[in-house]
Amino acid sequence: MDSLLGTLKGVVDALGATVLLPIIIFVIALVLGARPGRAFRAGLTIGIAFIGINLVLGLMLTTLGGVAQAIVTNTGMQRDIVDVGWPSAAAIAFGSSVGLWVIPIGILVNVVLLFSGLTRTLNVDVWNFWHFAFVGSLVVAATGSLGYGLIAAALMAALSLVLADWTAKGVQRFYGVPGVSVPHLASAQIVPLAIVLNWVMDRIPGINRIRIDTETVHRRLGVFGEPIVLGLVIGLVLGLVAYAGSADAGTVITKSLQTGMSLAAVMLLLPRMVKILMEGLIPVSEAAREFVQKRAGDREIHVGLDSAILIGHPAAIASSLILVPIAILLSLVLPGNRIILFADLAVIPFVVAMTAPIVNGNVFRMVVIGTVTLILGFYVGMALSPLMTATAASSGFAMPANAAGITSVVDGFLYIPYVVIEAATGLGLLGLALVFVAIAALLLAVRARPAAFERIAGGDEPAVDLPVERPVAPRPVRP
Numbered sequence: 001m002d003s004l005l006g007t008l009k010g011v012v013d014a015l016g017a018t019v020l021l022p023i024i025i026f027v028i029a030l031v032l033g034a035r036p037g038r039a040f041r042a043g044l045t046i047g048i049a050f051i052g053i054n055l056v057l058g059l060m061l062t063t064l065g066g067v068a069q070a071i072v073t074n075t076g077m078q079r080d081i082v083d084v085g086w087p088s089a090a091a092i093a094f095g096s097s098v099g100l101w102v103i104p105i106g107i108l109v110n111v112v113l114l115f116s117g118l119t120r121t122l123n124v125d126v127w128n129f130w131h132f133a134f135v136g137s138l139v140v141a142a143t144g145s146l147g148y149g150l151i152a153a154a155l156m157a158a159l160s161l162v163l164a165d166w167t168a169k170g171v172q173r174f175y176g177v178p179g180v181s182v183p184h185l186a187s188a189q190i191v192p193l194a195i196v197l198n199w200v201m202d203r204i205p206g207i208n209r210i211r212i213d214t215e216t217v218h219r220r221l222g223v224f225g226e227p228i229v230l231g232l233v234i235g236l237v238l239g240l241v242a243y244a245g246s247a248d249a250g251t252v253i254t255k256s257l258q259t260g261m262s263l264a265a266v267m268l269l270l271p272r273m274v275k276i277l278m279e280g281l282i283p284v285s286e287a288a289r290e291f292v293q294k295r296a297g298d299r300e301i302h303v304g305l306d307s308a309i310l311i312g313h314p315a316a317i318a319s320s321l322i323l324v325p326i327a328i329l330l331s332l333v334l335p336g337n338r339i340i341l342f343a344d345l346a347v348i349p350f351v352v353a354m355t356a357p358i359v360n361g362n363v364f365r366m367v368v369i370g371t372v373t374l375i376l377g378f379y380v381g382m383a384l385s386p387l388m389t390a391t392a393a394s395s396g397f398a399m400p401a402n403a404a405g406i407t408s409v410v411d412g413f414l415y416i417p418y419v420v421i422e423a424a425t426g427l428g429l430l431g432l433a434l435v436f437v438a439i440a441a442l443l444l445a446v447r448a449r450p451a452a453f454e455r456i457a458g459g460d461e462p463a464v465d466l467p468v469e470r471p472v473a474p475r476p477v478r479p
Contacts, residue, residue, distance in 0.1 A: 052276060056266055
């Protein structure tokens with residue numbers, strides 16, 4: 001059995017998301033009744049779109065990585081816990097004892113909840129099951145129990161589906177992705193915090209009147225408010241902040257212009273790649289809808305995808321680029337901080353993207369929520385670093401030189417793993433049972449009052465977007 005699971009995990013690791021996802025989409029589309037030719041083209045198109053998205057994200061990672069390194073060098077920052085980035089965290093998670101089991105566990109949880117009618121998301125994003133393995137592997141490191149780790153991974157798989165169902169209408173409405181939900185735990189975990197902070201900002205005089213969104217900027221500034229120009233301006237500012245004082249004026253100007261052009265390209269190309277992805281997803285969504293209607297009437301099924309489909313929106317990119325220097329500043333000024341950020345600065349769009357439907361694209365509020373999330377994340381990261389470091393050592397991960405520990409923004413900064421690990425460490429099986437009860441209570445609450453939960457997650461607000469990209473959706477009439 002272990003040999004079979006090891007082979008399965010090896011295949012997933014070898015193929016990667018861009019090859020594995022088209023195969024899964026093709027098979028699912030066939031099962032749902034799509035014609036073979038259409039199913040094949042849908043899978044191929046989605047795979048190509050994700051390759052394009054990854055290429056653009058690679059450009060953003062390289063650009064922001066250079067900016068971050070320059071800022072760190074200029075400030076002379078020295079910390080003993082190193083941000084090794086999500087690829088390292090994923091490798092550590094899949095290389096752990098829980099990683100061996102996480103794919104069958106994730107699929108089993110999805111099948112049971114979906115076919116029992118408790119959830120509506122069909123999670124095809126198998127690659128990102130590593131998030132469940134990450135939590136489970138840290139539970140194993142904390143408790144020494146593989147059983148506890150496997151239970152924790154299963155609970156995270158269930159929670160991701162509940163959060164995906166809760167936020168599906170908001171994601172579909174704001175981002176224009178019909179039939180899709182996002183069970184990406186690293187992105188969905190911010191939703192409860194964002195709802196609370198948005199509610200608080202609604203009740204603070206002055207703050208509740210501040211609205212900065214891409215549509216308003218575009219309307220007031222014309223061509224200078226378009227996403228590509230915003231990307232250029234933000235890139236120029238980041239470049240000047242990063243490189244000023246570290247080289248001669250000509251080098252600073254050159255690097256700043258390169259940064260600006262790269263981020264302008266990201267602002268233009270990411271939305272185009274997402275449109276290609278949606279072109280491939282439409283046949284699958286139609287087949288899923290027909291399949292379900294034949295067997296379950298009007299029951300709706302969402303196709304669960306990576307949150308990479310969200311981060312091409314100008315509000316997600318703009319707020320994330322503003323949060324990069326804020327994150328570096330926080331690492332300098334937060335009391336007791338031992339973490340130096342680097343590798344995961346460019347994944348901030350994934351962390352904040354699902355706040356956009358809740359605040360209806362208000363970049364100001366997205367930055368505030370993102371800042372609070374990062375502040376909390378630094379302290380969570382320090383608390384989880386010893387466990388992540390121990391797990392990395394057991395997985396054969398090579399530690400950075402002169403580092404006492406490692407972390408990552410995804411998933412080392414997230415409060416949900418911290419809560420689960422604390423519950424398992426402090427109360428053992430009872431703690432995990434309490435986590436199960438909390439997830440079940442959330443699931444039942446979402447099912448009992450779907451309209452109310454969808455509303456606070458941004459499911460019924462008119463979309464704020466650039467008119468040239470997408471028509472504004474009318475406010476739906478509710479009874």
